[in-house]
Amino acid sequence: MVPSSFYSRWILVAMSLLLQALNLKKSLGGRVVVDDVSLQVESGQVLGLLGPNGAGKTTTMRMIYGFLRPDAGSIIINGVGFDADVAAAKRSMGVCTQSDTFDTDFTVRDNLYVAASYFRPQVPDLNEHIAGLLQRFGLAEFADQKPDTLSGGYCRRLMVARALVNRPKLLFLDEPTTGLDPQARRALWRLIRSLREEGLGIVLTTHYMDEAQFLSDQLVVLDEGKVLAHDTPEQILGEFVGEHVIVLSQPLADSVTEWLRSAEIVGHEGVPGELHVPVGSAQLSGFAASFETLDYDVRKPNLDDLFERLSGGAQ
Structure with a gap:
């Protein structure tokens, strides 16, 4: 009943x-x-x-x-x-x-x-x-x-x-x-x-x-x-973007480019000279362990990241 x-x-x-x-x-x-x-x-x-x-x-x-x-x-x-x-x-x-x-x-x-x-x-x-x-x-x-x-x-x-x-x-x-x-x-x-x-x-x-x-x-x-x-x-950001966004300065070191390629992770350009890379928590931990001396920022995802993904802005 x-x-x-x-x-x-x-x-x-x-x-x-x-x-x-x-x-x-x-x-x-x-x-x-x-x-x-x-x-x-x-x-x-x-x-x-x-x-x-x-x-x-x-x-x-x-x-x-x-x-x-x-x-x-x-x-x-x-x-x-x-x-x-x-x-x-x-x-x-x-x-x-x-x-x-x-x-x-x-x-x-x-x-x-x-x-x-x-x-x-x-x-x-x-x-x-x-x-x-x-x-x-x-x-x-x-x-x-x-x-x-x-x-x-x-x-x-x-x-x-x-x-x-x-x-x-x-x-x-x-x-x-x-x-x-x-x-x-x-x-x-x-x-x-x-x-x-x-x-x-x-x-x-x-x-x-x-x-x-x-x-x-x-x-x-x-x-x-x-x-x-x-x-x-x-919920939408978590599903389509990720839990975090890594902010990297460009040009990227070859080792960073290779890490992103092997992990099948793509990012999009934020302000000129920056690459914004959406990742999950496990991926962020792996990145941090691989590049302990690299200077980068981490932020929460926003709808700009979602729109870049929908509009094919990833690179």
Whole structure:
């Protein structure tokens, strides 16, 4: 007999699921670009979607937004399937696209009101809600200005605020900090973390590996349209990269090159003049024993190492 606690946990998980994309498939121009992709997002969770160019990230996101119809598979947003009621499903989501798409003829405040006008039924307590968004995203002092007077960082804040105008439960962020300076990026990271803490489910695509590692609770790694991995960043790095990364100065001594070759270990270039070599603990011990007088560093793996491996950057 299955214990009642099992059913309780299953019900709680089912209730917290905000996105279920199951077995999505899509062909474009006669080529399969998304092949049996499944992913899910729970309340209070950030899911990072990663992969090299051409991996299928954009097509997957466009299907989940409802911009592109899948050839096969199903999409359920906050318990409502696209096939059942796509309009109701979309009311539970907010989308921040990579490009700034607000109307420069309207003020910052009016851009939020225009975005809210697209939703039926009308967003409740709209005046109070928009005032709160302006305050939260540091836009209140610019509320009566046109968006083209804002800096890049504040333009991205406005895009995220606009995506929240309908009080969504699920938020899509497509390259949210592209083109921002480090200070503006980290300010936006803090806002994203605060949204997660309030229970929003968030799907993030980014080409900044530090951003993905800092923000994501779970990662889906796509390669050639297929899911290569779906796990925590730590688990994925351990499986695909290793437990450690040896940092070596180049050019390498012949003895080091031969050791790496015989151990069938490959590395990738970090900054110019360095070779970064992912290894397991046993391999690190063997390397240390073989080169006791060699000057080198050891660090933890990161998502840059994963991306180098996926994109064929190893040498």
